[in-house]
Amino acid sequence: MSKSRVPILWKHKIQPLLTIGLFMVLLLCACSQTATHHQKFTSSQESTLANFRIVKHQMGETKLPISPKRVVVLDGASTEAVLALGVKPVGAPLKFLSYPLSQKQQAGIEDIGARTPNLEKILALKPDLILGLSDNQEMYGLLSHIAPTVLINYSYSTWKEMFWSVAQALGETTVAKQWMSQYYKRISEFKASMSNRLALTHISVLRIAGYTMFIKGSFFGNILNDIGLLNSLSQNLDALTSRRSIFTNGYVYVLSPELLNEADGDALFLISDTSFGLASAQKAREQLQVQPLWSKLKAVQQGKVYIVGSYWVCCGPLAANRVLDDLSKYLVETSYLK
Amino acid sequence: MITIQNSKFKIQNLILGKESVTRVLLVVLLITLAVLGMSLSLGDYPVLPVDIVKAVLSLPTLDPESPFVVITLRLPRVLISWLVGVGLAVSGAILQGLTRNPLADPGIVGVNAGAAFAAVTLIVLFPTVPTMYLPFAAFGGAFAMACLIYLLGGTGEKSPLRLVLVGVALAAIMGAFTTLMLTFGQINDVSRALVWLAGSVAGKSWEQVWQLLPWIVIFVPLALLLARELDTLQLGDAIAKGLGSRVTWQRSKLLLVSVALAGSSVAIAGTIGFVGLMAPHVARRLVGSIHQNLLPVAALIGGLLVAAADFLGRTMFSPTELPCGLLTAALGAPYFIYLMYQKRRR
Numbered sequence: 001m002s003k004s005r006v007p008i009l010w011k012h013k014i015q016p017l018l019t020i021g022l023f024m025v026l027l028l029c030a031c032s033q034t035a036t037h038h039q040k041f042t043s044s045q046e047s048t049l050a051n052f053r054i055v056k057h058q059m060g061e062t063k064l065p066i067s068p069k070r071v072v073v074l075d076g077a078s079t080e081a082v083l084a085l086g087v088k089p090v091g092a093p094l095k096f097l098s099y100p101l102s103q104k105q106q107a108g109i110e111d112i113g114a115r116t117p118n119l120e121k122i123l124a125l126k127p128d129l130i131l132g133l134s135d136n137q138e139m140y141g142l143l144s145h146i147a148p149t150v151l152i153n154y155s156y157s158t159w160k161e162m163f164w165s166v167a168q169a170l171g172e173t174t175v176a177k178q179w180m181s182q183y184y185k186r187i188s189e190f191k192a193s194m195s196n197r198l199a200l201t202h203i204s205v206l207r208i209a210g211y212t213m214f215i216k217g218s219f220f221g222n223i224l225n226d227i228g229l230l231n232s233l234s235q236n237l238d239a240l241t242s243r244r245s246i247f248t249n250g251y252v253y254v255l256s257p258e259l260l261n262e263a264d265g266d267a268l269f270l271i272s273d274t275s276f277g278l279a280s281a282q283k284a285r286e287q288l289q290v291q292p293l294w295s296k297l298k299a300v301q302q303g304k305v306y307i308v309g310s311y312w313v314c315c316g317p318l319a320a321n322r323v324l325d326d327l328s329k330y331l332v333e334t335s336y337l338k
Numbered sequence: 339m340i341t342i343q344n345s346k347f348k349i350q351n352l353i354l355g356k357e358s359v360t361r362v363l364l365v366v367l368l369i370t371l372a373v374l375g376m377s378l379s380l381g382d383y384p385v386l387p388v389d390i391v392k393a394v395l396s397l398p399t400l401d402p403e404s405p406f407v408v409i410t411l412r413l414p415r416v417l418i419s420w421l422v423g424v425g426l427a428v429s430g431a432i433l434q435g436l437t438r439n440p441l442a443d444p445g446i447v448g449v450n451a452g453a454a455f456a457a458v459t460l461i462v463l464f465p466t467v468p469t470m471y472l473p474f475a476a477f478g479g480a481f482a483m484a485c486l487i488y489l490l491g492g493t494g495e496k497s498p499l500r501l502v503l504v505g506v507a508l509a510a511i512m513g514a515f516t517t518l519m520l521t522f523g524q525i526n527d528v529s530r531a532l533v534w535l536a537g538s539v540a541g542k543s544w545e546q547v548w549q550l551l552p553w554i555v556i557f558v559p560l561a562l563l564l565a566r567e568l569d570t571l572q573l574g575d576a577i578a579k580g581l582g583s584r585v586t587w588q589r590s591k592l593l594l595v596s597v598a599l600a601g602s603s604v605a606i607a608g609t610i611g612f613v614g615l616m617a618p619h620v621a622r623r624l625v626g627s628i629h630q631n632l633l634p635v636a637a638l639i640g641g642l643l644v645a646a647a648d649f650l651g652r653t654m655f656s657p658t659e660l661p662c663g664l665l666t667a668a669l670g671a672p673y674f675i676y677l678m679y680q681k682r683r684r
Binding site: 095110111112113114115116118119120121123124133134135136137138139141142145146153154155156251254314 | 381382383384403406407410411469521524525526529530533538540541543545656657658659661
């Protein structure tokens with residue numbers, strides 16, 4: 001065949017093969033290295049075995065120090081839980097949290113990056129316990145190399161279970177119990193001050209971003225459920241969820257602007273995301289307010305629209321307290337004025 | 339054969355000598371090694387330069403954590419990003435040659451869409467399945483999708499064009515289902531899926547290197563062996579047949595190689611866009627379009643691009659890490675546009 005006359009630069013076939021070969025050598029020497037390193041790590045762990053206790057979690061069992069001193073948390077939810085238990089983590093994600101930490105809360109905490117935690121940063125912090133959610137299970141192996149790691153399953157409505165698991169991992173279950181009884185005390189106080197209005201108040205919650213309506217399985221839905229506020233509303237929600245049963249994940253559904261009247265209630269809480277700046281949040285609110293159906297809402301006509309932060313969406317005990325703050329501020333205190 | 343080449347289908351780089359191609363290869367390789375060196379030595383955990391060398395050579399280090407940082411955290415990341423870049427670039431180069439379409443990339447044989455759909459389905463609908471099965475699901479999705487496109491596209495003379503169109507349509511369908519899955523999934527599953535979709539090598543370890551390496555080691559040399567067939571196919575089916583090429587058979591083989599490379603890369607690192615499209619074009623500007631030269635240069639450029647993107651994503655906004663899938667475009671596109679601009683001015 002005449003193909004052989006095509007100019008062929010055979011030499012260039014060798015180059016990539018050479019490159020691959022070079023990397024192979026690197027790989028091999030590196031691999032022997034990892035093995036020895038791993039041995040070193042486990043042996044140092046065994047020497048202090050007496051001071052460990054075993055905690056079961058999402059990824060199996062982990063030996064934890066009795067009283068961890070340097071805790072690193074990987075996400076917003078467990079950060080809230082750890083702070084609520086009065087433990088100051090040495091590292092936590094500080095950006096893009098739905099419950100933004102105050103300057104005071106941030107003091108002494110190193111940022112470990114959002115979404116994918118920065119493993120080198122965590123290692124540099126020399127933690128003795130790493131706490132996170134099962135989102136980070138891809139990294140569990142590497143995290144466990146750095147320090148004993150506990151990963152907890154979480155969904156919005158199970159924030160109390162998450163809080164309890166964190167408390168168990170930290171060995172702070174008594175504080176957690178105190179915190180929970182405080183939470184239920186606040187709820188009964190709220191119920192008492194609402195008295196008979198409680199059953200009559202239908203509240204609805206709309207997140208401006210994407211016109212998202214929150215329903216029973218959501219984070220604050222769980223809190224409302226504890227209060228009993230949801231009861232009157234939930235019939236409405238059942239109707240809605242059955243209508244859109246295929247198109248819901250149990251905590252949220254997207255509202256069409258044409259059905260804005262579904263967001264009506266005795267009080268409408270607007271979740272306004274400020275993560276992209278106050279100006280853009282303001283603009284999003286204005287866009288909602290020019291919707292034709294907006295001025296027809298009962299809550300709008302009666303001036304009972306309240307703007308709240310993204311801590312209504314997620315995640316843990318600190319956000320839950322803020323939700324209770326908002327509820328009593330807008331539902332209890334405003335009624336005294338009338 | 340010679341007359342055909344010299345008359346109508348003049349291939350621009352016949353003038354380019356062996357030396358210049360070797361030079362390009364060497365330069366790209368040197369830059370790659372520089373990126374490798376920087377990736378190993380820079381990061382949030384401070385490691386002494388002595389320790390880096392010692393860690394790589396398996397000698398005892400001053401800081402006992404140095405080997406963990408350099409060998410367990412940094413090295414697999416560089417290697418995986420490099421391998422993924424190589425796989426995607428070679429796959430893209432093959433597909434651009436095969437479909438005779440400059441816009442072709444691994445995405446058009448449905449690899450990205452299929453892998454994304456399979457992976458997101460696994461994460462959202464079966465969240466309890468261990469993560470180690472994720473690459474298998476993604477690869478299965480990629481492969482099934484490619485087969486479907488191949489079946490629907492057919493094998494005839496017009497098949498390269500049909501391949502592109504069917505691929506775009508099926509990718510759109512799969513994209514819609516992936517979005518649907520993300521909208522109605524549970525929050526922690528969705529956030530896991532989003533990290534995967536963004537195309538990230540963060541948190542990857544040696545396990546994934548060993549999963550990906552065989553694919554690259556087998557299929558990249560195979561692609562180089564098939565490079566001449568790719569050149570022949572580029573002349574059009576009629577001429578290729580006239581030259582004695584078994585067009586359908588060769589095309590199927592090349593498709594299989596490109597799907598294997600892109601599928602395995604996407605399975606490990608998620609959907610890293612733009613590399614498969616851009617690396618072959620950059621290589622073509624540097625060494626011309628003879629595939630014997632083009633494929634190795636494209637491979638090295640793709641590897642360099644993803645490795646550099648991951649390095650920058652890891653260090654630029656530290657401690658926040660940007661997924662390398664996000665940076666490949668941000669990093670490569672300006673250079674790509676510059677190359678095109680230069681070409682226009684000439």
